[in-house]
Amino acid sequence: MKLRLLFLFLAVFAIGLANNELFAQKQKKSTQVIILHTNDMHSKIDNFGKLAYLADSLRKTNKYVLLVAAGDNFTGNPIVDMYPDKGYPMIDIMNKLHFDATAVGNHEFDMGQELQNKRRLQATFPFISCNIDAANAVVKQPDPFVILKAGKLKIPFLGIIQLGENGLPDSHPSRLEGIKFTDGIEKAKEFVYLKDKYGMLICLSHLGVETDEKLAAAYPQFDLIIGGHSHTTMKEPMMVNGVMIVQAGSGLKFVGKTTLTITKGKITDRKYELIALADIPKTDPEVQAMIDKYNVNEEMSKVVAFAESAFGSQEELGCMMTDAITARMKVDFAFQNGGGIRISSLPQGNILMKDVFRLDPFGNQVVTFNMTVKEIKSLLVNSYNRNKSLDLVPSGMTYMVIVNGEGLCTGVDIEDRMGNPLDETKTYTVGVNSYISASYKFDHTDPGVTSFNTTAQTLLDFLGDVKKVSYAGERRASEKK
Amino acid sequence: MKVILNNTELNIFKGATLNDLVLMYSERSYKMLKNNKLCIYDRFGNMTEPDGPVYEGQVFFLKRAE
Missing domain, CATH: 3.60.21.10 (Metallo-dependent phosphatases)
Structure with missing residues (x-):
């Protein structure tokens, strides 16, 4: 026992x-x-x-x-x-x-x-x-x-x-x-x-x-x-x-x-x-x-357009991206945030498909809104005040933000492509990427609608249409302190 | 957001990378960075790749590449 x-x-x-x-x-x-x-x-x-x-x-x-x-x-x-x-x-x-x-x-x-x-x-x-x-x-x-x-x-x-x-x-x-x-x-x-x-x-x-x-x-x-x-x-x-x-x-x-x-x-x-x-x-x-x-991905090495001049800044590249949205989505204005422009230069010469995806790798979609001038100004003012610096690259307009002594934007002057002020009584169509739609705070009664097209695909389609691009020295946003 | 590079406070957009920060600091420095003549170091003295993210309040330094 x-x-x-x-x-x-x-x-x-x-x-x-x-x-x-x-x-x-x-x-x-x-x-x-x-x-x-x-x-x-x-x-x-x-x-x-x-x-x-x-x-x-x-x-x-x-x-x-x-x-x-x-x-x-x-x-x-x-x-x-x-x-x-x-x-x-x-x-x-x-x-x-x-x-x-x-x-x-x-x-x-x-x-x-x-x-x-x-x-x-x-x-x-x-x-x-x-x-x-x-x-x-x-x-x-x-x-x-x-x-x-x-x-x-x-x-x-x-x-x-x-x-x-x-x-x-x-x-x-x-x-x-x-x-x-x-x-x-x-x-x-x-x-x-x-x-x-x-x-x-x-x-x-x-x-x-x-x-x-x-x-x-x-x-x-x-x-x-x-x-x-x-x-x-x-x-x-x-x-x-x-x-x-x-x-x-x-x-x-x-x-x-x-x-x-x-x-x-x-x-x-x-x-x-x-x-x-x-x-x-x-x-x-x-x-x-x-x-x-x-x-070996022949599709990625495909030439999609020709850059007649080198892109020397994110802003120049952003202008091309937003022009793609206004042209392809047939909207009055488009905006691209600086953080979504993932390369800062591109040489003169052939633009390859893979360049487009290096520039815009996130797969964001294009979202369109109907917006009043007041709402567009709210977007521009708030986008500036997020980081107290210019952020959005526009298409279809130029704009200048007015900045006070504390570095805050207090107003914005907008001109259309022809240099005319916007019609305050009119509603405009605006295209932005889904990142801006989801994370930027701005006044808008229209909740927006996705196009189900990515911004990268929109750019590829645009480049396929125009074949040649040149954005050297392009500047559409400025600040007045 | 405010980030310090070489003791200079820079106000840069959210989502920026160190590449963006150096470009904002000085185009000349940016070119040197791209040509591997400069390296970026964090506040601990570690080298950081230019594609790294930057956040509010961070401190970085540029040094000549070894």
Whole structure:
């Protein structure tokens, strides 16, 4: 009987130990785990062959190599973003490289929630974020964290996404419908128990380095914060409150290599190295073949028009974009916000389709309104006062804002194409992009209607019509102080 | 929004990138940045890519590329 009780006690004790993750972690004496990490790749695929070669080389000589991304895998390369199945090439190649996890970045929402779901289903790795509540949204709820294994070691990675002043990630508000976001630093509090459970904790952060610093100051439980969003190229890691913070630039020009030494279930050493992928001498031939296949996109290299003079400023490019809206949508006026003009110059010569998508990569739609002169002035005044600087590039008019001593716009003088003042009794048709419609505050009784055409497609159609363009020196907005 | 570059406060539109900020600061600096003669550093001394976002109150510096 005593023997039976002893066996029972030992069995219960053994089960208890097996369930204790921390105890299990402590079984190993000393293990090295290499984490290769990217962030803000923004659909740039050209260096994936070199990254694959590097990862495979390390995997041949090291038992445990993890490959992770800290968010913003998409938006920034029309080859990927305008692929018939948007974003497909990026995930296809990331799968081929055996990525283990990615944080959800703000630009993961640019393609819309349904397409994000599609890309996440395509991925053989999880998208993680702890401060997204998608219970009432189209997008699938991401897991807050993932446990990655290195042999018997279990390493928790917690995902966090940045939020702007409006409490939303930096993406078009219409693409975030139904999703609740909570402050990442506050939300992280719920997950620091992972440190106690597993003996270590890593954050896959899409917060930006300034917020990463605050996160580290608040939670010394993090051993490592692999950062993204701010496009910071860290040659050396930052150490805050004992937490190591690393980040590897943007556009897959660099990869971070952080080597963890884990002794008795705890991280006892951390070494970080920034590797320029340009310095990797070889490329993986299979991955390179995939890149080459995706880059051969005859449609993107198609000449859509000829620039008779170089575009030297965002304003000149904005004039072309708004002229496209007035011409194609047959509206009186159009406006383009400065933040939506994503390149600042274009050389004289052929304009290719891919130039249009570099200029306007967001997939915003054209929205039209019927507006009085007073309402148009409200848009112009408020747009100036958002940042106390000229913002909207117009078509169909020129305007001059009157600015007071505090830098605020107090009025605006508008002239039509012929140099005549607008008719205050008339209602005009106005086209703007959906970003302006959703996020700019201005008086308008007409709620607006979408054309279901993107601004980029509208520009392509316009360029196809006119064939040649020249906007050198074009200025349509000015300020009087 | 107000962002500081080389101790100069600049008032730039929301959604701007560091490219926009440097262009607002000085066209000459912008050209040097594009020609890899200048690099942008954040308040911690980390180099930052020109396509990175800028936010209210941030502080950056331009330095000659090494």
